[in-house]
Amino acid sequence: MPDHASVLFHPGFRVGAVDRRLFGTLVEHMGRAVYTGIFEPDHPTSDEHGFRGDVAALASELGITTARYPGGNFVSSYVWEDGVGPDRPRVLDLGWRTVETNTVGTDEFLQWAERHGIEPMMAVNLGTRGVEAAAALVEYCNGAAGTRWADLRVANGRVEPYGVRLWCLGNELDGPWQVGHKDADEYGRLAAEAGKAMKRVDPSIELIACGSSSMEMPTFGDWEQTVLEHAWDVVDHVSMHAYYQEHDGDRASFLASGTAMDRFIRRVAASADAVAARKGSDRRLTISFDEWNVWYLSRFPGADNLPVQDGAPRIIEDVYSALDAVVVGDLLVTLLNHADRVPLACLAQLVNVIAPIMTEPGGPAWRQPTFHPFAATARLARGTVLDARVTCGTMPTERHGAVPLVTAAVVADDEATAIFLVNRSTDAVEVDLLHPGSALALTGGIRVTADTVAAEPGPAHAAATAERHVAQLELDGVLHDDRSTVLLPPESWTAFTGTAERRAR
C-alpha cells in the first residue's frame, strides 16, 4: 500500500501572480560561463557577434527570462570601463584569480540579451568601487546622449539607451571571501548612497540590496535588518542566495532542501517586515532570490586556493544527477509558493559553471538533468499560484528536522492548470488532488525520478540519465469532479498539466 496525501486548492484562494522574472539565471565572468560558454567566436554555430547559437537555442528552450551579469564574486573587483570601447586590457580578476581579457563586456552582453529577448539584471561593483562608478554605469547603459558616459556608449556604436531596469547593489558583501567584504553598517551606507545616485541618473530603475549569502552566515538576520535600516528608502528588493548539496550521503536532508529554502524565505521576509514596522511602513519589501541551485560547495577549495589561470579554466563544473534534478524541481515548488514575496530569482548559473547547460569548446552543448524541471516549470507555471494545502506524513531529517513527504504548487490561468508535485519519500505516494467546485482533466506532464548512481561528466551520461529518469506523461484527459487521484513514484518530481472547468452548483 502506498502512502497517502492530499492537495486541496481552489481558484478563489491565491498566493499571487507568477512574475516571469522568477525564471532568471546568472551569467558570470568566471570559468567557462562566458568564454566557451555563451561566447566562442570560432565555434561552428556562432553568430556574427561570436556568440554560440547552440547555447542560445538551449537557453531559449530552458525558458530563462532574465540574466544577471557580470557576477557573482567577479563583480566585486570589476572595472566596467575595461570592458567597453576599443581598448580592452588583460586584467587579473581577483574574484576567481583568472586573467580576464575583457573581450566580452557590457555592450556585448546587453546586445546578446537583447537579441534573445532576455531581460538583463546588471550588478555594480560595491566591493572595490563605489558611488561614482555605479552611477556612471547606469548613465552608460540608460542615459540619453549628451553627457559624458552616455556619449561614450554612443561613441562605442550604440546610440539607443539599453533601458536596463534591474540593478544589484554589489554581490555577497557579507561574505569574507568577497573582495571588498564589509560589515552591515558599511555596506548599508554605501548601498544607500550608491542607490541614491543611480536613481538620480535614472529614477525608473529597480534596486536590489545584498542580503545574506546563505541562511548559515553568522550575520544572517542582523545583516538584513541593518542594511535595510540604512537603505530602506532607496531599495526595491533584498537579495537571497542559497546553494544546496547532499552532505555525506544524507539523502533525506538533501531531498528536503526545499523546506530549508522555504524557512530561509520566511526569515528574510520577517527581517524586512521588522524594519518596516520600526519605520512605520506598510511596504512588504520583495525578495530577489538571485542565486540558487544545487552546488557541491564542499568540494570547492575556495578562490584563495585556485591557481592563477588564463583563458577559460574549468571552475566548479558540477555534474548533476537525476536526484539533483528532483531537488531543483522541489526548490522551484518552494519559489512558486512564495510568488507574492519573491518576484525575482536566478538559477546560478546558465552555462558550464554549476549549470543546466554544458559545452565543449568547439564541440557540442547539452542539457544536464537539472535542465528538465527548470524548463518545464518555466514553460508551465503561468498565471496565478493557488494556495495549495498539502496534508501528508512527515519524514525525519538530520539537518531540517521533520519535513513534509510531499510538496506541491498549483498554478492556473484561464486556459490551463499546472500541478507540481514532489515525493521525497522512498515509497510511492498516492495523492488525492481535491478541487471542490471544479472538474479537472489531466492531459499530460513530465516526471523526473531520482537515481542512485553518481553522475558522470559528458553528454552521453547526461543523455542516458534523461532517457532513464525523465519521462513525458500522457494522461487520459478524463474530467474528474472535485477529486483526481495520482500516484507519485518514490523520490520524484512531477509536473501535471490539465484543464479545469468550474461547475455550477
Ligand SMILES: O=[N+]([O-])c1ccc(O[C@@H]2O[C@@H](CO)[C@H](O)[C@H]2O)cc1
Ligand atoms: O557559502 N560559501 O562559502 C559561498 C562561497 C562563495 C559563494 O559565491 C557565490 O556563488 C558563486 C557561484 O555562483 C558566485 O560568484 C558568488 O556570488 C557563495 C557561497
